[in-house]
Amino acid sequence: MEKLNVYAAKLVPKNENFTQGHRACQGCAEVLALRHIGKALGKNVIIASATGCMEVVSSPFPFTSWDVPWIHVAFENAAAVASGAESGLKALMRKGKISPRKIFVLALAGDGGTNDIGLQALSGALERGHDFLYICTDNEAYMNTGIQRSSATPWGASTTTSPAGKVIPGQATWKKNMAAIAAAHDIPYVATACPSYPFDLMEKVKRGARIPGPAYIHVLAVCPTGWRSPPDLSIRLGRLAVETGIFPLYEVVDGKYKITVDVPELRPVEDYFRLQGRFRHLTKDMIDQIQRRVRKEYDRLRKRVEMTMED
Amino acid sequence: MGKRVGMEGSFAASEAVKMANVDVIAAYPITPQTHIVERLSEFVNNGELDAEFVPVESEHSAMSVCAGSAAVGARSFTCTSSQGLILMSEIVYCTAAMRLPIVMVIVNRSLSNPISIWNDHTDVMSIRDCGWIQYFAENGQDVLDHVLISYRVGEDRDVMLPVIVNMDGFSISHVIEPLELLDQETVDKFLPPYKPGVVLDPTHPVTMGAIVLPTCYTEAKKAQDEAVKASMPTILKAWQEFGDLSGRYYHPIEEYRTDGADVLLVTMGGIGETAMWAVDQMREKGRPVGLLKIRLWRPFPFEAFRKAAEKAKMLVVVDRAVSYGGPGGPVASELKSALYNEPKRPPVVNFIAGLASRDIAPFDFIAMVDRAEGTIKKGMGPLYEIYGVRE
Numbered sequence: 001m002e003k004l005n006v007y008a009a010k011l012v013p014k015n016e017n018f019t020q021g022h023r024a025c026q027g028c029a030e031v032l033a034l035r036h037i038g039k040a041l042g043k044n045v046i047i048a049s050a051t052g053c054m055e056v057v058s059s060p061f062p063f064t065s066w067d068v069p070w071i072h073v074a075f076e077n078a079a080a081v082a083s084g085a086e087s088g089l090k091a092l093m094r095k096g097k098i099s100p101r102k103i104f105v106l107a108l109a110g111d112g113g114t115n116d117i118g119l120q121a122l123s124g125a126l127e128r129g130h131d132f133l134y135i136c137t138d139n140e141a142y143m144n145t146g147i148q149r150s151s152a153t154p155w156g157a158s159t160t161t162s163p164a165g166k167v168i169p170g171q172a173t174w175k176k177n178m179a180a181i182a183a184a185h186d187i188p189y190v191a192t193a194c195p196s197y198p199f200d201l202m203e204k205v206k207r208g209a210r211i212p213g214p215a216y217i218h219v220l221a222v223c224p225t226g227w228r229s230p231p232d233l234s235i236r237l238g239r240l241a242v243e244t245g246i247f248p249l250y251e252v253v254d255g256k257y258k259i260t261v262d263v264p265e266l267r268p269v270e271d272y273f274r275l276q277g278r279f280r281h282l283t284k285d286m287i288d289q290i291q292r293r294v295r296k297e298y299d300r301l302r303k304r305v306e307m308t309m310e311d
Numbered sequence: 312m313g314k315r316v317g318m319e320g321s322f323a324a325s326e327a328v329k330m331a332n333v334d335v336i337a338a339y340p341i342t343p344q345t346h347i348v349e350r351l352s353e354f355v356n357n358g359e360l361d362a363e364f365v366p367v368e369s370e371h372s373a374m375s376v377c378a379g380s381a382a383v384g385a386r387s388f389t390c391t392s393s394q395g396l397i398l399m400s401e402i403v404y405c406t407a408a409m410r411l412p413i414v415m416v417i418v419n420r421s422l423s424n425p426i427s428i429w430n431d432h433t434d435v436m437s438i439r440d441c442g443w444i445q446y447f448a449e450n451g452q453d454v455l456d457h458v459l460i461s462y463r464v465g466e467d468r469d470v471m472l473p474v475i476v477n478m479d480g481f482s483i484s485h486v487i488e489p490l491e492l493l494d495q496e497t498v499d500k501f502l503p504p505y506k507p508g509v510v511l512d513p514t515h516p517v518t519m520g521a522i523v524l525p526t527c528y529t530e531a532k533k534a535q536d537e538a539v540k541a542s543m544p545t546i547l548k549a550w551q552e553f554g555d556l557s558g559r560y561y562h563p564i565e566e567y568r569t570d571g572a573d574v575l576l577v578t579m580g581g582i583g584e585t586a587m588w589a590v591d592q593m594r595e596k597g598r599p600v601g602l603l604k605i606r607l608w609r610p611f612p613f614e615a616f617r618k619a620a621e622k623a624k625m626l627v628v629v630d631r632a633v634s635y636g637g638p639g640g641p642v643a644s645e646l647k648s649a650l651y652n653e654p655k656r657p658p659v660v661n662f663i664a665g666l667a668s669r670d671i672a673p674f675d676f677i678a679m680v681d682r683a684e685g686t687i688k689k690g691m692g693p694l695y696e697i698y699g700v701r702e
Contacts, residue, residue, distance in 0.1 A: 084379020124368030
């Protein structure tokens with residue numbers, strides 16, 4: 001984040017690589033993330049997209065929102081398709097069949113396409129060391145199919161397959177920590193980001209793309225439709241996720257942890273929950289339980305930063 | 312003339328991939344496909360083939376990597392068998408619809424359960440309608456030739472389709488046969504470098520694999536069907552040119568001793584060579600029996616088949632896959648469909664045999680012809696029989 005102090009809105013490229021006219025819902029923070037990602041990467045990119053909201057809203061034939069080369073094949077294989085594109089470019093450039101130049105390869109998928117069905121393909125691609133960037137835009141459930149729970153759905157959240165019932169009050173498992181799983185592959189770059197912090201997001205995208213080898217960025221994307229939240233509060237909700245410590249913004253560069261948007265005093269998680277219908281049923285006990293866990297996780301992250309700090 | 316060598320069927324496939332100078336190979340190991348990729352890895356690691364070898368974590372990713380590499384314009388190859396094929400089958404359908412000219416060798420093996428590493432056609436029949444051009448090889452030479460022919464046909468701008476070369480597991484893949492290698496100059500003359508049309512290229516951005524609503528889906532599928540059917544002239548032309556260069560001429564339906572034959576055996580794949588023995592033996596005894604060997608499975612050569620079958624009084628079709636509770640083996644069902652609307656159509660007797668490499672010897676073919684003749688005399692029997700079941 002060294003360059004952040006020279007960042008200003010007017011330095012952000014005006015050019016849109018993800019253009020207007022898409023079919024996303026009002027207040028969708030996921031398309032906003034794509035727009036920022038598009039600006040950060042520029043024109044020299046090839047995108048492999050998984051099936052999901054972003055694929056559906058951006059490519060209704062004969063229209064497209066993509067002003068860069070984009071391919072969608074299936075749900076679980078964005079990382080593998082990106083692996084293929086990267087390998088193909090490498091071979092073609094080495095054999096002199098296309099002119100050698102840096103082309104970023106980006107894989108895009110939601111939390112279902114990453115944490116769940118795409119995890120194997122992602123792990124394989126990270127392990128093989130392809131030079132590509134994988135971005136998961138995480139809206140914490142299968143929103144495209146109608147708000148079913150995924151392994152990224154937070155504990156207690158009500159979805160259509162983890163409803164707030166009389167016996168079981170919503171999602172019964174804790175959110176799978178994908179960034180930690182990516183970092184466990186010992187890849188050169190891992191980060192978390194959120195479009196409520198656009199400069200932080202864009203800087204991380206640039207960094208992840210430029211670093212040779214695999215990079216992974218986990219982006220929290222507020223979904224008013226699935227979260228039962230007012231569309232005009234998407235930016236604020238993203239900020240609250242960070243300010244409460246529920247979704248800390250950090251990066252892991254060559255194994256070294258660094259919090260990029262530090263929150264010295266965490267806000268109570270309730271500030272985040274009360275704006276969302278999916279948490280409306282949470283009892284005081286449940287909120288306390290979440291609060292304890294969030295503190296513990298945040299402390300653990302701070303310890304990781306200390307442990308891996310440079311001498 | 313190329314060099315004559317003794318070579319395993321699997322290595323023949325690898326040799327052809329090397330001569331085709333592919334750019335990307337993605338594969339996951341599964342018996343009996345392994346020898347092909349082992350040899351290809353050696354070629355790459357020894358600098359004999361300049362390609363990216365992507366050792367993926369599953370067959371699903373193998374086909375997905377090929378989708379990505381073909382989409383940027385790289386000549387791409389994969390191979391698999393059995394469970395691997397049905398794991399990747401989702402993407403097999405996608406790549407055909409996306410018109411990505413990948414070549415895949417399927418070393419045919421039974422499907423589980425019970426698990427079996429042995430050979431039949433149950434794997435490839437599970438993806439019969441995937442939209443790829445599909446050949447069946449009869450021996451190692453066919454495999455070598457058809458990998459090259461597949462790239463030539465699939466990459467043709469009038470075709471732009473992925474192509475499958477089927478070879479029987481073990482009985483072709485692991486058997487050393489005499490075969491003739493082509494010299495590189497001949498291969499290069501036959502197979503020019505791949506010049507893709509539309510690729511993922513930042514200087515000309517395109518959207519591939521867009522979502523299509525019901526307003527256009529039917530049209531997309533009609534276009535795909537037409538594309539597969541329209542590949543036939545290119546396939547025939549490629550065979551003709553390949554024959555002129557190599558001396559080996561191939562046809563969609565290969566006929567053997569069909570002149571004056573009342574009974575025609577019909578096979579697909581490696582058992583055709585054994586069936587030739589059986590036909591010879593029957594002919595020696597004066598029985599008017601001939602043989603049709605199906606080489607091209609998709610697009611199905613209806614015209615060539617009807618012409619070849621029109622004079623026969625009976626077809627004895629040997630299938631190597633089961634359609635449980637269905638009308639019979641996939642080949643026999645296909646042939647019946649092809650003949651149904653014809654004014655004169657011979658009866659079709661269907662045997663399902665050779666599952667999981669159960670041996671089909673010449674005397675088995677003779678026994679099938681005997682049984683079929685008996686069946687016809689009694690009036691048509693059941694739709695099909697699973698042959699050689701031990702009781």
